[in-house]
Amino acid sequence: DTEVTQTPKHLVMGMTNKKSLKCEQHMGHRAMYWYKQKAKKPPELMFVYSYEKLSINESVPSRFSPECPNSSLLNLHLHALQPEDSALYLCATKDQNNEQFFGPGTRLTVL
Amino acid sequence: DQQVKQNSPSLSVQEGRISILNCDYTNSMFDYFLWYKKYPAEGPTFLISISSIKDKNEDGRFTVFLNKSAKHLSLHIVPSQPGDSAVYFCAATPNRDDKIIFGKGTRLHILP
Numbered sequence: 320d321t322e323v324t325q326t327p328k329h330l331v332m333g334m335t336n337k338k339s340l341k342c343e344q345h346m347g348h349r350a351m352y353w354y355k356q357k358a359k360k361p362p363e364l365m366f367v368y369s370y371e372k373l374s375i376n377e378s379v380p381s382r383f384s385p386e387c388p389n390s391s392l393l394n395l396h397l398h399a400l401q402p403e404d405s406a407l408y409l410c411a412t413k414d415q416n417n418e419q420f421f422g423p424g425t426r427l428t429v430l
Numbered sequence: 431d432q433q434v435k436q437n438s439p440s441l442s443v444q445e446g447r448i449s450i451l452n453c454d455y456t457n458s459m460f461d462y463f464l465w466y467k468k469y470p471a472e473g474p475t476f477l478i479s480i481s482s483i484k485d486k487n488e489d490g491r492f493t494v495f496l497n498k499s500a501k502h503l504s505l506h507i508v509p510s511q512p513g514d515s516a517v518y519f520c521a522a523t524p525n526r527d528d529k530i531i532f533g534k535g536t537r538l539h540i541l542p
Contacts, residue, residue, distance in 0.1 A: 323473075350528050361519055361532035362474065369528055409473045417462045417523055419530055421473035 323422035325410050331428045334400060340425045342393040342410030348420070350374075350413040351393045353385060355406045356424070362409055368393060400429045433457045434522050436533035444541050449507040451536050453520030456501065460522040464530070465494060465505045468517045477518075478505070507538075515540045 323344045332338050342351065350369050354362035367375035368387040382404075384396040393410055410422040435454045443449040453463075461482035466474035480487040480494045480503065487494050493506045507514055520533040 352528075359517075359535075361534050364529065367528045374528060407471070407473075411473075413528065413530070416479075417530075418464065418476050418479060419466075419521075420476065421466075424471075424473045426471070 323410055323412055323420050325408075325422035325425050327425055328423065329426045329428075331430065332397065332400065333430050334402075336400075337396070337398045339397065340395040340408055340410075340427075342395075342422055343391055344412045344420075345391055346412060346414065346420070347390070348412035348414050349390070351387065352409075352411040352413070352419070353383075353393070353395050354409040354411060354421075355404075356409055357406050362411075362421075366395075397427075400427075402429050405429045432534075433460075434520055434531050434533040436518075436520050436536050438536050439534070440537040440539065442539040442541055443510050445512060446509045449505075449510045449514065449538055449540070451505040451507075451518050451520070451538065453503045453505075453533055454501055455503075455522050457522070457524075457531075458501070459524040460531075462523050463494070463496060463503050464521045464523075465492075466519040466521060466532075467514075468519060468535070474519060510538075510540045512540050512542065514538060 353365040356362045365379045366385045371387045386394040407424040409424045464479040465477040468474040478492045496503045517535045519535045523530045
């Protein structure tokens with residue numbers, strides 16, 4: 320299994336909702352990432368987990384809360400988001416050769 | 431401060447010709463460089479990488495060249511094919527760090 324999967328593919332939520340994005344990998348990669356990508360912009364790093372511990376938080380607002388339950392799973396919990404948080408949220412892993420593997424992303428729309 | 435720069439937002443190339451995408455970086459701590467291809471509404475896919483101990487890496491139609499003294503790398507695609515039309519991101523990382531820094535991307539259009 321050489322892929323990163325993300326669910327759901329699309330998510331529409333109101334500003335008062337609580338939702339979660341999920342990411343899964345079975346490649347044994349120890350580093351897992353959340354990125355946010357707006358149209359026509361590069362991926363913007365949010366969080367990095369290394370060996371299931373949060374190693375990088377790029378000053379992301381607390382309405383985004385990451386969680387790494389085990390080495391295969393990475394969640395992003397969303398609460399009280401703003402319309403400007405609408406974007407493509409990408410999960411990625413990194414192997415020992417520094418190659419990053421991206422999931423297909425979750426297209427999030429906040430109303 | 432942009433540490434990885436792709437100064438051409440877009441590039442148009444005739445099918446069958448060579449596409450050359452350029453990338454400059456400012457951080458001398460970067461020692462590993464990657465190129466990603468992205469289609470609309472999809473996540474980026476890894477294309478090719480190069481370590482700072484090399485100056486060239488080739489994989490099929492894709493070749494990456496690294497000029498460390500100029501802090502410049504380029505991706506050559508030859509021959510260019512219609513399916514190569516996408517946004518290409520250059521990225522760099524200090525090897526001991528998990529952070530990967532992306533450029534703003536270059537949109538490549540392959541013309542029939």
